[in-house]
Amino acid sequence: MVIIHKQKAIDKMTESENKSIEISKGINGLEKVILRETRGSSAEVYLYGAHVTSWKNEQGEELLFVSSKAIFNPPKPIRGGIPICFPQFSNLGSLEAHGFARNRVWTIDNDPPPFPPNVANGVFVDLLLKPTEEDLKIWPHNFEYRLRVTLGPGGDLMLTSRIRNTNTDGKPFTFTFAYHTYFSVSDISEVRVEGLETFDYLDNLKNRERYTEQGDAITFETEVDKIYLSTPAKIAILDHEKKRTFVVRKDGLPDAAS
Template sequence: MVEIVRNANELEKVILKEPHGSVAEVSLFGGQVISCKNERGEELLFLSSKATLKPPKQIWGGITVCFPKFCNMGALERQGFAKTRLWSIDPETPFLSSGSSSTGDGSNKAVIDLLLKPSENDRRIWPHIFELRLQVALGPGGDLILTLRARNTDSKPFTFTIGLHTYLSVSDISEVRVEGLETMDYLDNVRHLERFTEQGDALTFEGEVDRIYLSTPTKVAIIDHDKKRTYVLKKEGFSDTALCGK
């Protein structure tokens, strides 16, 4: 089921529900997933208690869309401006306001398609024309699937970086380990982007971690021993994996 509601700040958000009880919420401000609860009602994403959910400040938490850059690049703000813009529901991909919508892959999912195009102010700080499309789908088993596509509608080529910055809800960070990044090279942002190779069998957090792992596998597991919960993150089309925690 897909519903559109307005939050306390009179901004639209989309609620996706699947039959077993999983629920996801997507804010049109930032095109940002701000909540994802499993069938037991447990929140899987972290959202800061100071998050305002309205312009002009970004929403701290959930899943942030980073475009047209992921890291520091020129005069653009960190992680780009897509996270602080109002997205629209893509008029080319209708959905059902009640019941399930189909993604065309033979399975029923609650789906919403969002669209972002640059404003005149955006073109003053980044002089290119583009279409950014985000599909958020909640599957029958509670799987959350994000598909992000950028299209150049300009007359000249441009360079960009893009990413999905996911804030997971975990217990004590010392109880968390990450599997799937063993032997991978990474750039350490805490050490001025020096390059290292991951040595451990699994990564644990003994201090601040802010790294970009290069040419990573398609699957990474985040294991929270205290909550007895495992997050499995899968990616396609993204070459690297960023990992932050402290």
């Protein structure tokens, strides 16, 4: 589970205030779900890839980055937003990079099992992915992947994943997955990441050699491709030019990539 929010004071909302869910056609006729809260925040989720392509705050400012070159045309994955990497993150395995979940069409799950109460606090949509026969040929494991995308009363965005082994023989399997989030920021030189100081990381630009982070915060002057190990539950992304802070809170996801 991962929760992303902007750091600010939030007034309480009453349960009687209206929320809305809209199902419509997006780019190239692909089906999408739009979540809205009365304060003005919104989120947009394409069924193709269960891909969050937009997250706007109360002022209508876009908080995610989607490439102008993004191709909303299966089987190409969408570039930007929040891709779901499953059952493989990166190219560290036998599958295509980042797995196949991001270029499959998910369905709306109208009968999901119960979620914890805090996961239902907001307007949300439940999505479901099951393997096709072609998927089973390249990754022979039956599963049900349930994803809940929630837009909270204060505009927070929460993604909750539950993956169930449905192999009839009970055979276990292993997998890796990630929410490969692209945040909208100003000049990258104005951005810093706090919360990963002193943690070990694998540097993908140096054959995955292991190092320990030495800086007080992570800044960006050159290309960076690192996997931080056993990271804390809270990580902050500070954008000085936009005077905006993203706070990422996670549970059950030990590592973080930058």
